Amino acid sequence: MIEGGIIIGVILFLIGGIGFFVRKNFIILLMCIEIMLAGANLVMVSFSKSLMSFEGDITVLFVIAVAAAEVGVGLAIAVHMRRSRDSLDADKMRRLGE
Amino acid sequence: MVEKIIFFIAGIVAVISSIMVVLNRKVVYSAYSLLLLMISQSIMFFSLRSTYLGVVQLLVYAGGVIVLFVLVISLMGSGEEGFPSFRWWNIITPILLIVFLISLIYSIFDTLKFEEGRIIQASADRLGYGVVLRNALAFEAVTLLLISALVGAIVFGRKKDD
Numbered sequence: 001m002i003e004g005g006i007i008i009g010v011i012l013f014l015i016g017g018i019g020f021f022v023r024k025n026f027i028i029l030l031m032c033i034e035i036m037l038a039g040a041n042l043v044m045v046s047f048s049k050s051l052m053s054f055e056g057d058i059t060v061l062f063v064i065a066v067a068a069a070e071v072g073v074g075l076a077i078a079v080h081m082r083r084s085r086d087s088l089d090a091d092k093m094r095r096l097g098e
Numbered sequence: 099m100v101e102k103i104i105f106f107i108a109g110i111v112a113v114i115s116s117i118m119v120v121l122n123r124k125v126v127y128s129a130y131s132l133l134l135l136m137i138s139q140s141i142m143f144f145s146l147r148s149t150y151l152g153v154v155q156l157l158v159y160a161g162g163v164i165v166l167f168v169l170v171i172s173l174m175g176s177g178e179e180g181f182p183s184f185r186w187w188n189i190i191t192p193i194l195l196i197v198f199l200i201s202l203i204y205s206i207f208d209t210l211k212f213e214e215g216r217i218i219q220a221s222a223d224r225l226g227y228g229v230v231l232r233n234a235l236a237f238e239a240v241t242l243l244l245i246s247a248l249v250g251a252i253v254f255g256r257k258k259d260d
Contacts, residue, residue, distance in 0.1 A: 001101070001102050001105055001217075003207070004106060004109060005105075005146060006203070006206065007203065008109040008112060008113065008142075010199050010202070010203050011113055012112060012113065012116055012135075013199065014195060014199050015113070015116045015117055015119075015120060016120075017192070018120065018192040018195060018196075019119065021187075021195075022120070022192070023120065025125060027125050027128075027170070028128055030167075031128055031129070034132060034163070035116045035119060038116075038136070038139050041139070042142060045148050045151065049147070049217050050210075050212050050213075052216070054148075054218070054224055054228060055228070057148050057150075057151055057220040057225055057228075058225060058233055060148075060151055061151065062233075062236055062237075064151075064154060064155065064158050065240045065243075065244065066240070066243065067163070068163060069243055069244050069247035070247070071166060071167075072166070072251045073250045073251055075166055075170045076250065076251040076254035076255040078170060079170060079173075079174060079254070079255050080255065082174045083174075083257075
């Protein structure tokens, strides 16, 4: 089960990374970051189970909190982009400050 | 044994739903696939005996983050997007990523041997002791980060003239 957790976590990270490089919609990019964080969380929990400790679980707790904060700020930026230039294309995103 | 079967079924569901997040054309469907991914990952946490993490995953992701995604998408429209144009860096970077991660996973399983021993349970009281006694500074830093993220979201989200 531990090996399976590591392999599934790496596959999730891979899918998230490929999606981050291929897609262009800003909200999809945020979702791909979430997938990568989910894969990393799964690998960390599996390693902490194999070491018979729970330090990895504590780290995953902090990662979940940071990811929630990141999604809040990212979606606020998406709303700002949509309002100021009426597009969510990440390729056209050059100057956030205007 | 039953735990292992449930774990692998949830893993397969997680992989398929994450592929659906990347491949869907409509952003709302991607958000619902992400919801499925988070639920199946919480099932994986439960079957790895990290019960508190499973509960937190369900509460924070399925209850907070995905609802926020769906709310923002349905509030302002998804932003239409055709299928991505395949330029050269769109092909080179996934291939590089695949090669790096396959070599990483090979080196992990080449050097480490995992023994299926007793899986200890990371319950809420153990995690609470660990957080408060040994990681108190990181805990306070997370609270500061959440406050500053709140301020940042308010500043980005308001209109220009008010």
